[in-house]
Amino acid sequence: MLDVRDLRMRYGTLDVLTGVSFQAQRGEILTLLGPNGAGKTTIIEILEGFRLRSDGDVLVLGVDPATADEAWRARIGVVLQSWRDHGKWRVGELLEHLGRYYAPYSSEGRKRPLTVNELVEMVDLGPYRNQRIATLSGGQRRRMDVAIGIVGRPELLFLDEPTAGFDPQARRDFHDLVRRLSGLEGTTILLTTHDLDEAEKLAHRIMVLAGGRIVANGSAEELAAQVAGQSEVRWRHNGNRFAETTDDAVSFVRRLLAEDGPTISDLEVRRPSLEETYMAMVQHHEAGRVADAVAVADFGGQGQ
Numbered sequence: 001m002l003d004v005r006d007l008r009m010r011y012g013t014l015d016v017l018t019g020v021s022f023q024a025q026r027g028e029i030l031t032l033l034g035p036n037g038a039g040k041t042t043i044i045e046i047l048e049g050f051r052l053r054s055d056g057d058v059l060v061l062g063v064d065p066a067t068a069d070e071a072w073r074a075r076i077g078v079v080l081q082s083w084r085d086h087g088k089w090r091v092g093e094l095l096e097h098l099g100r101y102y103a104p105y106s107s108e109g110r111k112r113p114l115t116v117n118e119l120v121e122m123v124d125l126g127p128y129r130n131q132r133i134a135t136l137s138g139g140q141r142r143r144m145d146v147a148i149g150i151v152g153r154p155e156l157l158f159l160d161e162p163t164a165g166f167d168p169q170a171r172r173d174f175h176d177l178v179r180r181l182s183g184l185e186g187t188t189i190l191l192t193t194h195d196l197d198e199a200e201k202l203a204h205r206i207m208v209l210a211g212g213r214i215v216a217n218g219s220a221e222e223l224a225a226q227v228a229g230q231s232e233v234r235w236r237h238n239g240n241r242f243a244e245t246t247d248d249a250v251s252f253v254r255r256l257l258a259e260d261g262p263t264i265s266d267l268e269v270r271r272p273s274l275e276e277t278y279m280a281m282v283q284h285h286e287a288g289r290v291a292d293a294v295a296v297a298d299f300g301g302q303g304q
């Protein structure tokens with residue numbers, strides 16, 4: 001569904017992507033994590049065909065987005081990080097209107113578009129169907145964005161920070177919707193988020209973008225193992241508390257119990273959380289980039 005190889009993007013003199021590669025299969029849910037300004041929106045906009053890349057090979061549904069046609073576009077759904085238009089339209093009207101663009105691309109296996117009824121039910125906007133978009137709350141507006149993204153029953157869906165502004169219930173409903181799209185419809189989903197808990201709960205695979213590259217690509221457990229594999233073991237012995245960091249918790253605990261088993265209580269093994277893993281990765285790779293920039297500046301300064 002997605003095949004990205006050595007993707008590069010430069011804005012003026014700023015190298016934002018310096019060699020990004022990844023693939024995605026049908027029905028996979030991928031999350032793209034990375035600090036502000038890492039280039040997540042840039043990647044998504046290139047894959048959607050909204051932005052022209054500087055270099056690299058990109059295939060989206062087997063086609064280069066830079067030269068793709070309307071039939072290709074009809075198979076893809078997009079929720080941008082921010083768009084503020086269509087304010088005067090009513091919820092139901094706009095979904096009906098947008099749906100018409102997809103009708104010619106309907107097939108036996110994949111009926112297009114989804115009906116307005118289906119859409120407002122899926123994103124829980126039923127009571128607001130006749131309300132003007134400009135008067136929706138932030139979270140309602142974001143749900144409308146999601147409805148717009150899936151109106152054409154996409155095979156591939158890009159979501160750029162879709163849950164920003166969602167309350168906990170809306171967030172949970174959205175996660176159910178994403179799982180439903182992936183499981184029942186076989187939709188491949190690439191989404192960005194700053195919510196690590198969301199990434200961990202939702203994604204089959206997490207990718208971390210830092211320093212212009214994908215520095216990690218795997219499940220939350222695989223990422224944790226990649227950073228250091230250090231776990232913390234805590235226990236109580238004769239009323240005193242102890243803690244020890246180890247890269248082999250099982251052997252450590254086995255030894256501990258063999259030596260002092262009967263007098264040990266409150267034994268606990270803590271693996272690094274995704275947040276700790278993520279922070280360690282980003283700090284490591286962003287530090288590399290800053291060091292490069294300083295080295296270049298120093299070098300430039302010597303010639304003056």
Ligand SMILES: Nc1ncnc2c1ncn2[C@@H]1O[C@H](COP(=O)(O)OP(=O)(O)OP(=O)(O)O)[C@@H](O)[C@H]1O
Nearest residue numbers: 011012016034035036037038039040041042043081
């Ligand atoms: N059109 C543009 N022209 C010049 N620089 C740009 C342009 N678009 C983005 N950038 C720069 O490219 C970098 C990556 O931006 P991008 O929006 O892709 O980041 P992001 O990972 O989506 O960040 P955020 O988490 O804040 O949404 C930033 O430093 C940004 O300032």
Ligand SMILES: [Mg+2]
Nearest residue numbers: 040041042081
């Ligand atoms: Mg962004």
